[in-house]
Amino acid sequence: MRFEGTDAYVATEDLTMAVNAAVALERPLLVKGEPGTGKTELARQVAEALGLRMIEWSIKSTTKAQQGLYEYDAVSRLRDSQLGDERVNDVSNYIRKGKLWQAFEAGEKIVLLIDEVDKADIEFPNDLLQELDRMEFHVYETGETVQARHRPIVIITSNNEKELPDAFLRRCFFHYIRFPEPEVLKKIVEVHHPGIKQELLSVALTQFYEIREQPGLKKKPSTSEVLDWLKLLLAEDMDPADLRREGANALPKLHGALLKNEQDVHLFERLAFMARRQGR
Known part of the structure; x- marks a missing residue:
């Protein structure tokens, strides 16, 4: 499984080497560069070239790491219990799966894009360290552990708006997309x-x-x-x-x-x- 670029995306030799190194090491590929240099498109083209499905998680300033795992809707459960709805007996009815959960439970290898990670709070990358490293997380409300069935190819983009934590950087393969000659x-x-x-x-x-x-x-x-x-x-x-x-x-x-x-x-x-x- 090697990426060599596509007809729709001109990839330099060092970029293709970075993608293939991250795939071989099974580590997230952290891609930095000026806005508009094709970081997000890279993930789409890697998925296209390797024939894989892509799940995209676009990060905003208000995004929390927990949202990538799952969200528990306690308010809806409380309301349903007051209305006598039988759905309240199964807490999983109120669990909303996040992008990482969707990627982990996929029945095939996929590409997971975490786009513009530097938009979020500085603690956001640290909060995902264990999940991206071990490829699993615990759901406290149901007591289950979600493990990746197939380790996804994780591509993380950053516009370099803020520094990322050292502990996060250690777990990634890094590539900076220079402005093209x-x-x-x-x-x-x-x-x-x-x-x-x-x-x-x-x-x-x-x-x-x-x-x-x-x-x-x-x-x-x-x-x-x-x-x-x-x-x-x-x-x-x-x-x-x-x-x-x-x-x-x-x-x-x-x-x-x-x-x-x-x-x-x-x-x-x-x-x-x-x-x-x-x-x-």
């Missing part, structure tokens, strides 16, 4: 926009990397944003000459796809103003 990004673009004219692609990517490397930029545009930008350029039937003319004024065409806050827009507006003054 121009040649790799070209391959990614060609997967999403097959047949794009090479001259337009070359001019657009040159301008894109210049934007990313601009000093003072608050949020660098990501892979997903350059794909959106190119989609708009193609929809508007732009040609390389249009981009070159715009590049001379420093503010890129359709810049709303690349610049996502007013500070960065103002930065390029100032650069455009200075370029026009110097051109007089």
Whole structure:
């Protein structure tokens, strides 16, 4: 069972090695990187390539680790007991299975994605240490122990918004997805926009990397944003000459796809103003 990338996902050699190492070690793969570099999509493509079902647990700031195991609805049970409902005699009727429970009881090997783990409270990763390590947990209300029938391939993503605990990191195989080099990004673009004219692609990517490397930029545009930008350029039937003319004024065409806050827009507006003054 080896991952080599897919037709829809350009995986670098070090990324495929990381995925296969995590699978061989049977440890969670912790994937970090800038937002929009394909961390979540990686899990989907690993599942697709290996022919496995995927269960996705999207983490929010309010998510607790217990929710991934199960939740006990004591309020509903109390209400039903007051109404004389016979369901109250079986406590399992009030147990809601979480994503880890669903993954553990699966009848086949699956991919479990724990997406954006750094959004939750700092204690969240620590609260899952034993469950991810031993692949089992105890249900106190019913007295049962839930064990993984098949150890899932666990992929955990992080946008690096906060540091993760050392004890959690020790149990993971770590990989950082670096922003792709121009040649790799070209391959990614060609997967999403097959047949794009090479001259337009070359001019657009040159301008894109210049934007990313601009000093003072608050949020660098990501892979997903350059794909959106190119989609708009193609929809508007732009040609390389249009981009070159715009590049001379420093503010890129359709810049709303690349610049996502007013500070960065103002930065390029100032650069455009200075370029026009110097051109007089």
